[in-house]
Amino acid sequence: MTHLAASQRLSAYLDGELADPERQVLDAHLRGCTVCRRDLAELARVKSLLSALPEVEPPPGLLADLREAPARLTSVLDSVMAWLRSAFRRPAVAAAAVMLALLLIVLPIAKGRLDRLQAANVGVDVYVHEQALFSAADPFADPAYLGLLISDANIALVGQRRSPEEDR
Amino acid sequence: MHRRAGWLAAVLLLLVAQPGTAGWRSGAAERPLPDAAVVLRTMLRAPALIDYEGTKVISTVRGRTAETVTMLEAYKRLGKLRLEFLSPESVSGRLVIDDGAASWQYEPGMHLVVHGPSFVSGVGQPERAGAILRGYGVRILGREEVIGRSTMVVGLAAGRAGSHRQLWVDEVTGVPLRTEERDARGEIIYVSYFSRISYSLNLPPALFQFRRPAGARVVEFYLSGDPAGTPAELLRLARSPVIAPATLLGQYRFRDGRIAHHGAFSAAVATYSDGISVLTVFQTPSARMAFPAVGDPVMAGSGPARFLDLGYFRVLLWQRRGVNFAVLGNVPGAILLQAVDELNAAQPR
Numbered sequence: 001m002t003h004l005a006a007s008q009r010l011s012a013y014l015d016g017e018l019a020d021p022e023r024q025v026l027d028a029h030l031r032g033c034t035v036c037r038r039d040l041a042e043l044a045r046v047k048s049l050l051s052a053l054p055e056v057e058p059p060p061g062l063l064a065d066l067r068e069a070p071a072r073l074t075s076v077l078d079s080v081m082a083w084l085r086s087a088f089r090r091p092a093v094a095a096a097a098v099m100l101a102l103l104l105i106v107l108p109i110a111k112g113r114l115d116r117l118q119a120a121n122v123g124v125d126v127y128v129h130e131q132a133l134f135s136a137a138d139p140f141a142d143p144a145y146l147g148l149l150i151s152d153a154n155i156a157l158v159g160q161r162r163s164p165e166e167d168r
Numbered sequence: 169m170h171r172r173a174g175w176l177a178a179v180l181l182l183l184v185a186q187p188g189t190a191g192w193r194s195g196a197a198e199r200p201l202p203d204a205a206v207v208l209r210t211m212l213r214a215p216a217l218i219d220y221e222g223t224k225v226i227s228t229v230r231g232r233t234a235e236t237v238t239m240l241e242a243y244k245r246l247g248k249l250r251l252e253f254l255s256p257e258s259v260s261g262r263l264v265i266d267d268g269a270a271s272w273q274y275e276p277g278m279h280l281v282v283h284g285p286s287f288v289s290g291v292g293q294p295e296r297a298g299a300i301l302r303g304y305g306v307r308i309l310g311r312e313e314v315i316g317r318s319t320m321v322v323g324l325a326a327g328r329a330g331s332h333r334q335l336w337v338d339e340v341t342g343v344p345l346r347t348e349e350r351d352a353r354g355e356i357i358y359v360s361y362f363s364r365i366s367y368s369l370n371l372p373p374a375l376f377q378f379r380r381p382a383g384a385r386v387v388e389f390y391l392s393g394d395p396a397g398t399p400a401e402l403l404r405l406a407r408s409p410v411i412a413p414a415t416l417l418g419q420y421r422f423r424d425g426r427i428a429h430h431g432a433f434s435a436a437v438a439t440y441s442d443g444i445s446v447l448t449v450f451q452t453p454s455a456r457m458a459f460p461a462v463g464d465p466v467m468a469g470s471g472p473a474r475f476l477d478l479g480y481f482r483v484l485l486w487q488r489r490g491v492n493f494a495v496l497g498n499v500p501g502a503i504l505l506q507a508v509d510e511l512n513a514a515q516p517r
Binding site for chain 1: 211212224226228237239241243249251253258259262264266271273275278280282284285286287288289293296300324333335344347358360387389428430431432433434435437439441444445446448450452455456457458459460461462476478479480481483485492494496497498
């Protein structure tokens, strides 16, 4: 028997739960292993200390309380449901609840649609803004015209689009 | 004696009155035209060498309207710009200052300041002349006077990536004093010119420092989103399938990309460059963005699209496989349509 296997069986050995062949093998190991002998002595001391402790009786109402706990929970749930039913009988509360539910469903959809339209509204201004910035490296680009395009796009992106004035 | 003097005077008058008959009179007009590469190098070097301030007029077709905008423009090397808009009324009073690192816009009617990235390149890059000559049909068309200064007229032919554009480049300073752009029918769609200009060796730096007006609201407009250096990185950043080929139209290579955000708007952005001009492709799932109803209806690929001409560059918008696409570039509309065909043929990843 290995030292590890022996140490795992010490508690069963002490309680007299090992079969004879296994007990004989462990006896042989204990004769040669001071560590296991020390652990066995420690286990025996703890066991004798535990057996010396007095027995404590549970409180008299504990079992009855544990049996009644599910019933109390059901009662609380029933009260909540009764309150909800009475609330939904009032039209204003019912309407508010329906509105809230609708808002929770509709708002993300509406926001998605608004974002999609907003993206289309600013998209071309972003295109022009960025292309004008990229064009700075073009030696034939007129920086004054790039400045006009970028500054117009800036204003549009702030939300104040400038309308070029027709002159022909 | 008097008769001979009168005859000589008559001959001199005739010589002066007939242009081109007196070599000593129009020496400037008969100087040989410089090589296109020389003019381009002078022009590309100018932002690093020349300060100027002047009055600029820009007339352009934007969508269905034509508009003329007048502004005071001051430039200080390297890359500092000040624009004071004079007219029309809708922009009058607007001030834009770019100090080379950031730009500031003050909108007096709204008492609003917009702070954003710089859009001015102040680096002299004469070495790019070779790439321009290879990629664009550049020709020197002649020598003309603009606001009293001798300019070289440079034509950029409508090549695969070029456009119908002419620049009047100051022969001495290299500053373009006039720019014209025409559409495929030859109609002018963009003109920009100085009605006066003064060159300076050193404009005061205070002109290019923005001082926030007291009480003005400040809005920050910086590019958002992590940059992607390759199409694969852009695909990884995007949460939905994206088309991001390594090249477009054969000569535009993927330069960078990112996911742009502005409020409810977001898009995968892929920028392509031929070394000179820039093509940008935006992609947003249709579920997250309605199709913008701007510009004119056109056919792109096999479906409907919208085309918006902003004078300097053009915008083409279309839908494909549940995605809103937009491609922008300083190329003719026909080239943008070719880009649409290429992108439609590519498989999303």
